[in-house]
Amino acid sequence: MRRPIDSLFGRLALLVVAVLMLSHFAWYALIRLERTQLQTRYAVEEATFLVDAVRQHVARTPDQPLPSRVKLVDPASPGVPPENASMPAPLERFVEDVRDRMPAGTQVRISPPGGPPTMWVRAPTDRNWIVVPVQPLRMPRSLDRTVLWLVIIFSFAVMAALFAAWALQQPLRSLAQAVTRFGRGLPVPPVPERGPRELRQLTHGFNQMVQEVARTENDRAVMLAGVAHDLKTPLARLRLRAEMMDDMKTRDGVVRDVDSMTHIVEQFLVFAHDSADRSESVEVDAQCERVVRTYRAVASGAPAVQIELNAGPSFLLPAATLDRILSNLLDNAHAYGAPPIVVATARTAQGYTLSVSDSGKGIAAQDLINASRPFVRLDPARGGNGHSGLGLAIVERLVRRAGGEWEIGNYDGRGLRVLMTFPFEVLPRVAAASEHAW
Structure with a gap:
């Protein structure tokens, strides 16, 4: 089963999405932090400006009324809030910043919760408490316009990055396909x-x-x-x-x-x-039966050849290719194997299989790698007159040319077996090439 993460595109896509998500998350956290600090600085500047404006108003035009929500309160009044013992950290930083902007010895208090937030300020030179409204200090909402823009920018960035990753892996994919064909x-x-x-x-x-x-x-x-x-x-x-x-x-x-x-x-x-083989595509099961029947009749002293044909009529190969494969494998089994020889076909989940096996002694494990090399004869058991060492090499070349894979080995300790596998996707190309030739 293919896993998308195994491909170059899958890994590039995962890397790009992870990097973009990390960078956007860091950017969003930085924006929220900067926004909070900016809001605090703005609230401090606004409160300081209002207090200074009230002082100037009292000094210059004491008879004129004060703006709404701004008032002067007598220090002996019972409505003066007590000294704040404990406050939230943002509010405590706000009070400290305001106190730093005021003359030394200035008292700064915040009204108790439950009403509109106000700040009470009294410098050593002030006769009364100056009460001014303050901007509420609250964290930005979790879902706001920033998040919307962040999602839009992230989506466009991911699409652009995925397109770049796809364009980068296309040449590699073409090269990988070419390497597979070459192999x-x-x-x-x-x-x-x-x-x-x-x-x-x-x-x-x-x-x-x-x-x-x-x-x-x-x-x-x-x-x-x-x-x-x-x-x-x-x-x-x-x-x-x-x-x-x-x-x-x-x-x-x-x-x-x-x-x-x-x-x-x-x-x-x-x-x-x-x-390329331009001969007509034939049903492998039917052709195997005909070749085995002819081989039994023509080959003198041929051992018993059995057939187990279960692939069905959809398994097609060029006639000339199939004949050469079967004739070389049957000759090889006849010369070096022992009866019975079995020609079998089957349909699997990945494609069709064609195998030829005998019941001889097989090939030593250390010699299997050289069995299909051209002009190599495995002495002394696999020599003989009239043999050039090309039989298995020809079979391997024909199978690969037809788009299949082959495997040679000792089958269950009972002799040599050559197993050829043809994926489903190569069969239409074989049939189409044959029809085009005709």
């Missing part, structure tokens, strides 16, 4: 060189590597095909001359050797063939 042996078109400088350099290096590997592979295939093709004519003449020998024993030996050499040459040609 399966499929043709790899040049990957567009885009993105940051390091990514462009990586893509350029990959394109150069693919071109060099393709050029080397093509040169080897051309050389191998040329040598194999040139050998076919002398082998045909050699067989013709062997048929004309009088000594039957010598003739049969020479003919067997010529047939072995001809088989090796044909394997060379198949291995060197590197173009």
Whole structure:
């Protein structure tokens, strides 16, 4: 099961959202703190200004009435609030800031809660208490216009960042897909060189590597095909001359050797063939049944071949590819395995499987890694006349070219099994390519 967090885009998106959320939260907390401090400073300035204005009013125009909510109270009046013993921390800081702005010895008191907040101020030179209103000191509301703007800015920032992350991971995704195709042996078109400088350099290096590997592979295939093709004519003449020998024993030996050499040459040609299979797509179950039936009839001394075909009619592969896979695996099982040989197909949750297994001794664990390498024969058990060491290499190349994966190993201690898996998504491409060819 794929997890979004495993992808580059998922991790970039998570990182971007986390960083933006942290920065916006810190910004919002800073704004709230600054807003509280600003509100306190404004309240102090306003209260100090009112007290100074009242003093100037009393000194210059004592007969004029005071503004509403501003009054002078006699110190002996019973309504004077007592000395504040304990106050909330913001209110205590407010009183201290006001006292610092007043002359030395000024008394500053706050009216008890329950009514409009007022401040009582009396300097040593004042005859009465000066009572002025103060701005209520309260924390900003948790949900206000700041939060709305914060959400809008955060949303646009996340969308822009996700788009940037998507644009950054697209070249990497194209490169990863190209690497996957290259690993399966499929043709790899040049990957567009885009993105940051390091990514462009990586893509350029990959394109150069693919071109060099393709050029080397093509040169080897051309050389191998040329040598194999040139050998076919002398082998045909050699067989013709062997048929004309009088000594039957010598003739049969020479003919067997010529047939072995001809088989090796044909394997060379198949291995060197590197173009896409344009043959018609056929049902794998039906084709396996036909190939096994023909193999039983043609192969002399062939061991018992059993079939377990459960994939269904939706499992399609090119006919030529399937025939070459089955013929190479059946020949390999016939030459080195033991009966019974089982050809099986199945449908799984990931795709279709095709397997060929025998009941021989299998291959030693340390030799499995070399079993599918070209021109490698595992001596002494897997040598023999007429074999070039290309059978399993041809099967691996054909399976990967068809979009599948293969696995070779000893099956449950009963012999060698080659298991080929073809995902569902490769089958429509196989069928479409076949229909286009026709």
